[in-house]
Amino acid sequence: MIFENMDRIVFAGDSVTDMDSAQPVGEGLFDNLGIGYVRIVDNMLAAYYPELNIRVTNSGVSGNTSRDLLERFGRDVTSLNPDWVSICIGINDVWRQFDSPAMPDCQVLPQEYEQNLEKMILEVKGKVKGIFLLSPYYMEPNREDKMRRRMDEYVAICAGLAGKHGCMYVDFQKMYEDYCNIRHSAFIAWDRVHPNRVGATLMARAFLERCGFDYGHRASAS
Amino acid sequence: MIFENMDRIVFAGDSVTDMDSAQPVGEGLFDNLGIGYVRIVDNMLAAYYPELNIRVTNSGVSGNTSRDLLERFGRDVTSLNPDWVSICIGINDVWRQFDSPAMPDCQVLPQEYEQNLEKMILEVKGKVKGIFLLSPYYMEPNREDKMRRRMDEYVAICAGLAGKHGCMYVDFQKMYEDYCNIRHSAFIAWDRVHPNRVGATLMARAFLERCGFDYGHRASAS
Amino acid sequence: MIFENMDRIVFAGDSVTDMDSAQPVGEGLFDNLGIGYVRIVDNMLAAYYPELNIRVTNSGVSGNTSRDLLERFGRDVTSLNPDWVSICIGINDVWRQFDSPAMPDCQVLPQEYEQNLEKMILEVKGKVKGIFLLSPYYMEPNREDKMRRRMDEYVAICAGLAGKHGCMYVDFQKMYEDYCNIRHSAFIAWDRVHPNRVGATLMARAFLERCGFDYGHRASAS
Amino acid sequence: MIFENMDRIVFAGDSVTDMDSAQPVGEGLFDNLGIGYVRIVDNMLAAYYPELNIRVTNSGVSGNTSRDLLERFGRDVTSLNPDWVSICIGINDVWRQFDSPAMPDCQVLPQEYEQNLEKMILEVKGKVKGIFLLSPYYMEPNREDKMRRRMDEYVAICAGLAGKHGCMYVDFQKMYEDYCNIRHSAFIAWDRVHPNRVGATLMARAFLERCGFDYGHRASAS
Amino acid sequence: MIFENMDRIVFAGDSVTDMDSAQPVGEGLFDNLGIGYVRIVDNMLAAYYPELNIRVTNSGVSGNTSRDLLERFGRDVTSLNPDWVSICIGINDVWRQFDSPAMPDCQVLPQEYEQNLEKMILEVKGKVKGIFLLSPYYMEPNREDKMRRRMDEYVAICAGLAGKHGCMYVDFQKMYEDYCNIRHSAFIAWDRVHPNRVGATLMARAFLERCGFDYGHRASAS
Amino acid sequence: MIFENMDRIVFAGDSVTDMDSAQPVGEGLFDNLGIGYVRIVDNMLAAYYPELNIRVTNSGVSGNTSRDLLERFGRDVTSLNPDWVSICIGINDVWRQFDSPAMPDCQVLPQEYEQNLEKMILEVKGKVKGIFLLSPYYMEPNREDKMRRRMDEYVAICAGLAGKHGCMYVDFQKMYEDYCNIRHSAFIAWDRVHPNRVGATLMARAFLERCGFDYGHRASAS
């Protein structure tokens, strides 16, 4: 697995990352890490690799667009000196275009999204062991749906930047699409955005696969 | 308009009808009628037709399937001696098939749905001035979606029974489909089922149109 | 209808406008717009004119007199760059003269009321497409009642300024008077000031009529 | 004063009597007596006549009509073996006719009101030292108001029964009319029914005057 | 009666004056005046003298000693431009000597008490129509009790300053002593300090007697 | 010390015994034993005599008179098969005579008190290793105080029954009298009845002294 003892991973994002975590940054005891995929990643690492102490930090804030996240990125991500940074942003950039069509100042259009995301990448690139880009998504299997179509543009931007900057890329849109071929999205998320714990488990699985996580791993006592 | 002074209308249904109304039956002062389409219908009748005292009763209970509603129909609808009865049921019959696929005893299949709905109709037919059937719906424009396909079966059953028994039929599925051609469902309902107040306004509009409601009506003082 | 796509309307006022809206300024998702006439206007616009994205902002604050509103008018109205401004103020200017007779510094007398209201008008006149003046009111049909007599002075001032400055005027006092000829004010408002949702529906109706709202309007998908 | 040591007075009524008292019957320590006129009567008796132990019991229940009160009169009044009984009922009998015009089963018409009230009187007449009838009221100075006109019928019935059965009669309608000649009803009650503490003080004053209460009384230690 | 139309009275004090009033200064609508003797004084003035608008302000703060009150006297009393000032302070000065004997910095000894109280008097003397000194008290009939003996020193200081500066003096200690000759203090106050509403009624009575309040007064409409 | 391993002690009483314990009977983990003298006795036994497992049960219920306690004595004391029973009752029998003088049915007079207490003693006498009678008390050093005088009658009855039936007697009245010779009752109890934790410590000390509790005891591990 790619993580080493005493590595620190900071997960930046919106409500999907946040999931009731301490604000604006949560880690350590109790429910500070929230109840979403970040918590499950932390649980899995600690349960399967007890010999590795890996510090997981949740810098997700509900409702954030890429513009909001960029604004607090220095304080809530870079200044924490992470070894690894994970960014999952863009859902609200798109969503506001459909649930608040009369409020353009709440919306972040593709060009700005790309700029915001690239600025974040550049802020930590070279200072960390690796950057994860977790794609935004909309659990809508119908590719003709307007919000899905719009989201696909953002997913493409995210994938493009991952390639351009050598980030590890996790395609949540693809993962949910595959899953919804079998089970209806109603099983995972009422609003096709906020996953229940089954969804969070799927997201953690996708993330960990990208990290070389070995489910069969067992540690010996030191 | 079809309602006369001192008429009583009882609206039976699930959470879409209920919307925080008093349980199991709500009417009269304060928020007893809830905050959904039933309340808006009541507000519109009282505001535009002040010379007509029309009693509106909300017999919606969240989570009800047609099986649940049938069980309490005598107590919560028939025994109230309504002049008009409105039934809007079936969404949970379908939804449980997709969000709880492992729990078949929570699901109501089409054949039982038809029987349940027809029993309710027969229980009040002939005792009331008229019966409204408001179709169940899923605000999913993609007709290939599995839950939408399933819902279409129930909508068809509902429409069929309306025709068979001479009920006034309101096609909410069609109404939402038209609306979602223009605005995305995310604007109306997070989960494509529970409408916000814009959705409730649309439902009230559709209902009132079926009643010959005249927006230009003005009363003179008696 | 007079509103165009992407227009912004800001409703300034007191508790009658506020009605549990976000403070000091509410708009967008959830219940930020409160539950009074502003919300109903927003719901009606979105439900009947889905092809028009109109931004509705609630700048009502409970308990405000015209003096209080003037003080925050720059921050909560003008700086928002509205296309349309609606002002409904004056009820508390009068009410405090009757419920707090020993506290003259809480009361706003007619001369100051006129000055306050005119200052607000002048602050936005020429910058916006139109200004609505919604009259204060007291749902007291007895014109000999002292508070009703006093309110009539303020209503007259409001009407006078509307004429002087070419504002669109909505006479809530007249509207409620007509309604109370048929139903008792006890049906609409316990205190003859704060309307229940039937009253809010009446106020929204009166406002929308002034805007050329067409209840028969239907949009085609773009 | 008419009360003697160890006398028990039971006050029956609706929300005006209840005023947050213990339900259905309140007396003794803490706030069991509520915060309305009953509490002030109790306070005045104890403060000005400390040598007399007088037991005051509040049997007011919010929302009660004369029909509701009659139903529980045996349990909440007669069975307590009072020395004196005070009845203040009828406001909701009238109010429901105006705030819930479509719900006739919530309304109590004059003929039934008279029967209900007389039944209560007869249930305790002869068993107690005296019966107080406190008139219902509506703090509406305009006698042409429909609800005031209606209330006047009930006040007249109440006065008539007081005369017929030798009850002590307190005319709250008259008392409030006099007061509202000087101060506006907005100073006393938002809804012209539920008095604030100034109103409760006025009601207690009117009650105590009927009892020969002496404000100048001072007791000597036994 | 000594108060005139539009007079303002400010009541300064500790928890006995405060009694859940708005902090630090309460007046006007709702429960801003608290539920103690200040509220009853206000209620009595408004109920018996409706033709006089008298503004009552509660500047009581729970736990205040004379040292605490002096510190905020400018802000909470003088700057309000009262016509009349009432001061009731000293109970906590004494109480802390008995419930917190190890914490001398919480206690205010007699010499400082006298200085504090006189400074307050001098701050408003000459600027107001009159000053009320309401004595501190301990509802302990046993004059040999140590706290009662201590309190008697403070009562004497208070009475002395009233005489020296021509203040109107109300002797609550004497009033409670008389009352407790008849009823046990347990009837009025669990802790012999904080009166229930019977006690508050007694205090209001004692205050109003000092003001020439006429219980038989009735106003005619203007 | 008189208690042996696996002995069970049940403490019956009123609010002084109860002190927020589980209702009607509390024991075991968490705060089931309340926070009064019973808890401290339990803490002391467990801390100083760890080798003895002694089961302490709190059967105190706030507001109980001896009449109330007698009524539930079978269920809450006898049926628990205690080895030792402690009874502390009578305060409310007396208190109600002073704080609720008009409600004689809440009061328990001396003759009934003696009967009630003796019935309780007889119900367990012979079935248990020993009975403790803890005297009621009023922390009023002035023996001329009416409530203290009355309480002294009950204390004497309690002491008399202890002698007659060979119960272990703890004189809380005497204990508090001694303490209040040094510190004022205000230090221990606001209302001279409900002790703070210093008072509870005093009561536990007095109880334990009667049991031969040895503060110097230390156990060796078994």
Added chain:
Amino acid sequence: MIFENMDRIVFAGDSVTDMDSAQPVGEGLFDNLGIGYVRIVDNMLAAYYPELNIRVTNSGVSGNTSRDLLERFGRDVTSLNPDWVSICIGINDVWRQFDSPAMPDCQVLPQEYEQNLEKMILEVKGKVKGIFLLSPYYMEPNREDKMRRRMDEYVAICAGLAGKHGCMYVDFQKMYEDYCNIRHSAFIAWDRVHPNRVGATLMARAFLERCGFDYGHRASAS
């Protein structure tokens, strides 16, 4: 994997199983399954095997001993017609012997434990596809600790019954022992009993391994 489509698994147990699940039996939407190992098992099954609908039911109740569980086993387990039953009980049987040594009736000794557990096994044996016995445990690595020693007796009984009746056995005691060789128990559970989510993840892992769960499994859409 051993589970088939539409299988139902019922997990019976104490607080370790319960973990805030609906009471007494929880399943389906929202947090009805609690937040412990049962929820994680359900999440893993649904996430990795979406083509299998497996119904998971949580019949854990906090504080249950084997005696308590046996008493409700018919209602909460057998009557649900499970295909698989999992039992994890015994921790409280032991714990009460150490935290409540004076309350023997709360404790379940080894002989009774064995009888209770065997009765449960026999109640479902032959009616279900398989029975899981999950051992009780105490996260205490020191085998000389008295409670650990005691627990080892119960673990042995549990293992013995699993062998005797052909149940699938999961040795949580061994699993935690291995883990605590690497990380201190303070990382997993404050009280060495109630696991945090890392612990719950470990328990789910141990359970799933016994079921032939394949982490690499992926389903194809039907």
Added chain:
Amino acid sequence: MIFENMDRIVFAGDSVTDMDSAQPVGEGLFDNLGIGYVRIVDNMLAAYYPELNIRVTNSGVSGNTSRDLLERFGRDVTSLNPDWVSICIGINDVWRQFDSPAMPDCQVLPQEYEQNLEKMILEVKGKVKGIFLLSPYYMEPNREDKMRRRMDEYVAICAGLAGKHGCMYVDFQKMYEDYCNIRHSAFIAWDRVHPNRVGATLMARAFLERCGFDYGHRASAS
């Protein structure tokens, strides 16, 4: 006993000292002192030595390491001018090494612990009558346990500094070890750190023994 009339003792520490006390410093009435050993010490002093007024101040703050306590030591201890200072710190210094192994910045290693503790001692040494060092502890009888082994290093540092600076030393680790030879730690503390009230009683006992506290002491009235 070593304390004299009007002495002030300040107890500094972490959650074991804090135990719900007022933050950051608690003393005086109500529950300001919390519910732990500090409260019991205060109760014992006041109950057994009523002639001595001793001021007890709780400066415990939950979660504090020695680093945190040192940072606030000036404000919360020295500036209060204590006569005696008690310090009980170090548990969290150790605990974080085991429950948060990946977060080294939350952990305080032995060398820093010694420096922090010595700085606190030096800050008050010479200014006070005496300094108490209360050892940190872990109620773990197994000396091979890693956290116990680590704690033993801190206990040794604490003891060493006590000897070096002439502080009064209380060995809580030893005291708990002796107690746990007889009763299991589960009886005293779920997490082997936070004592229940039996544990707090043990700690108070150990502290008071160090002070020459005489359980047989009785005061005479002055």
